Amino acid sequence: MDRILDQVTRPQAAITETVVDCLGRHYREVNQELRRLVDDGAHRLRLTHVAGQRYLGTNLQRPVQITIEGVPGNDLGAFMDGPRIRVLDDAQDGCGNTMNSGVLVIHGSAGDILGHSMRGGAIYVRDDVGYRVGIHMKEYGDTLPVIVIGGTAQHFLGEYMAGGVLIVLGRRLPPGAMHPSRYIGAGMHGGVIYMAGKVNETFLGKEVAVTALSDVDRETVEGHVAAYAQAMGMDLEPLLARPFVKIYPKTARPYGRLYAY
Amino acid sequence: MSWASTENRYGDDKVFDACGLFGFMDTSGALHDGEAIVRGMSTMKERGNGLGSGYAAYGIYPDFADLYALHVMCRSEAARRDLELRLRQGWTIAHDEPIPHREVAGVLDAPILRRYFATPRGEREPGLSEEDHVVRQVMAINTERDDAFIYSSGKNMGIFKGVGHPDQIAEYYRVDEYRGYLWTAHNRFPTNTPGWWGGAHPFGLLDWTVVHNGEISSYGTNRRYMEAHGYQCTMQTDTEVIAYAADLVMRRHRLSPRVAALVFASPLWDEIAHLSPDQQQLCRAVRQTYGPLLLNGPFTVIIAREGEMLGLGDRIRLRPLAVGIKDDLLYISSELSAIHLVQPDIQYTWTPEGGQAIVGRLGQRPQPPAHVQRREPVLESELSYG
Numbered sequence: 229m230d231r232i233l234d235q236v237t238r239p240q241a242a243i244t245e246t247v248v249d250c251l252g253r254h255y256r257e258v259n260q261e262l263r264r265l266v267d268d269g270a271h272r273l274r275l276t277h278v279a280g281q282r283y284l285g286t287n288l289q290r291p292v293q294i295t296i297e298g299v300p301g302n303d304l305g306a307f308m309d310g311p312r313i314r315v316l317d318d319a320q321d322g323c324g325n326t327m328n329s330g331v332l333v334i335h336g337s338a339g340d341i342l343g344h345s346m347r348g349g350a351i352y353v354r355d356d357v358g359y360r361v362g363i364h365m366k367e368y369g370d371t372l373p374v375i376v377i378g379g380t381a382q383h384f385l386g387e388y389m390a391g392g393v394l395i396v397l398g399r400r401l402p403p404g405a406m407h408p409s410r411y412i413g414a415g416m417h418g419g420v421i422y423m424a425g426k427v428n429e430t431f432l433g434k435e436v437a438v439t440a441l442s443d444v445d446r447e448t449v450e451g452h453v454a455a456y457a458q459a460m461g462m463d464l465e466p467l468l469a470r471p472f473v474k475i476y477p478k479t480a481r482p483y484g485r486l487y488a489y
Numbered sequence: 490m491s492w493a494s495t496e497n498r499y500g501d502d503k504v505f506d507a508c509g510l511f512g513f514m515d516t517s518g519a520l521h522d523g524e525a526i527v528r529g530m531s532t533m534k535e536r537g538n539g540l541g542s543g544y545a546a547y548g549i550y551p552d553f554a555d556l557y558a559l560h561v562m563c564r565s566e567a568a569r570r571d572l573e574l575r576l577r578q579g580w581t582i583a584h585d586e587p588i589p590h591r592e593v594a595g596v597l598d599a600p601i602l603r604r605y606f607a608t609p610r611g612e613r614e615p616g617l618s619e620e621d622h623v624v625r626q627v628m629a630i631n632t633e634r635d636d637a638f639i640y641s642s643g644k645n646m647g648i649f650k651g652v653g654h655p656d657q658i659a660e661y662y663r664v665d666e667y668r669g670y671l672w673t674a675h676n677r678f679p680t681n682t683p684g685w686w687g688g689a690h691p692f693g694l695l696d697w698t699v700v701h702n703g704e705i706s707s708y709g710t711n712r713r714y715m716e717a718h719g720y721q722c723t724m725q726t727d728t729e730v731i732a733y734a735a736d737l738v739m740r741r742h743r744l745s746p747r748v749a750a751l752v753f754a755s756p757l758w759d760e761i762a763h764l765s766p767d768q769q770q771l772c773r774a775v776r777q778t779y780g781p782l783l784l785n786g787p788f789t790v791i792i793a794r795e796g797e798m799l800g801l802g803d804r805i806r807l808r809p810l811a812v813g814i815k816d817d818l819l820y821i822s823s824e825l826s827a828i829h830l831v832q833p834d835i836q837y838t839w840t841p842e843g844g845q846a847i848v849g850r851l852g853q854r855p856q857p858p859a860h861v862q863r864r865e866p867v868l869e870s871e872l873s874y875g
Contacts, residue, residue: 383842
């Protein structure tokens, strides 16, 4: 937690920014250039005219800062280990796929399977996300992946989730409105989901239960949302104003008894 | 041996990826050249592997708007002559010509491609409309031989497809030279069936066209149901059956696109159980009547016909679909970035839920759903860092 906050707030003044124009270029060439620039000591990169280039930020393994102008392609920050990427627009599917560390900040909406199999680091999304966000994200020891969604999520949120923290703030939901998300936590067997506002309990995943937050939960939520607010440049208080619920797996081995008669 | 299996020399071992879709419609009816559709499709080149691409365009033949534009592909000149003789028996051909094309490096095995602007003549079976009659003619010709096919048979529209990447096929057919109010496009990554010219998308019948990303697990069931209604599948690819199903349910049975969406991508039973009584009755009736036309498995399609475009994904969204609106223009794409590339001033973008129909209609300005806010640029100066 502290580590993530530190990464977000560290002053970045007086570091030159290298601009990489991606207009009409294939992702392979762009990623090779990024790798070369980072190997040569670049700390801040700005990618302009991005239009669907995939796997950006994948193979850099260093805490560089990358700003993306345009809509990046699928698997943004896949296997990412260290960089801090911010996208000044929407993002597509598969952001942070199997990401290990670093921060992904999306100033817009993102698509399906965001944080797929994510193992560490943080993903912050300003608006809404698609299907199966956080599918099979997992934690181990001190490594805890965190996803904070400002808006709401489509269906199968936290599907097969095995670890980590997933927070949905419902910023744009009208007061009292229910999240449209159905089948939350289907197959979930680890980690925790916190959602501000009402969730649809009729179409909840079979493996999860909904409860109120404990003091410890509250502290966890406040810590992660504070980091989110800072990354987004938002006031913290309104983000925490709506009451939260906690969604957690009823058992760590949902299929343990499947073939046991 | 069929055309596809004997001449398939593209090395299409089983591969794992996705196809790409792109489509847009100017609901005001204004015509657009092929530049945008080619650029939007080509930016998703990664989604295909060069084993099939194609375009469908509506409003492109104003000089022959009342005639059926029959696009045919033939394996040999002899096959084409036979097909033409066969056509002349049942059709009055007002004009015919080779489909204009230019040689493109990397585009191999192009068949003989010709288009006939024609009207069916002669007696029809009682009770058959002209369209039904044309469907019968196309089905008869396409099942008679395996070296000549009619792959586009609508009025004032046409399909241009083949084996190649989207930019190559566009150049081959000189797609940029046509002007249409509705365009759809596809690039293919064949997984279970061969890459060949007839197997490229769009698939069409009358003015219906379909581009498809995914895999129809229910193909056998769907195909048998369609055969019982007089439709024969000859193109060796699951997508074909969707084009014929669209014709059956939306033209012959006159279902609206939204009800057709319930046929192809019905809500799950436990979701139906929680709908309003009216909605439940509708959904149950549709599932009982058209159960064999439920498309199972992952898919996203863009179905088009004269004046209408329908985007639809499977019920649990196993394939992507992004939508955008700019004034009268409606965009549907596998990837959002392609919409932004083609239309930098896009006003609304969103991702519909699985099974939710996106419908564009000539003369009706497209509207975003209530929860979608107009896009505003991110002002970097207002962000608290960097």
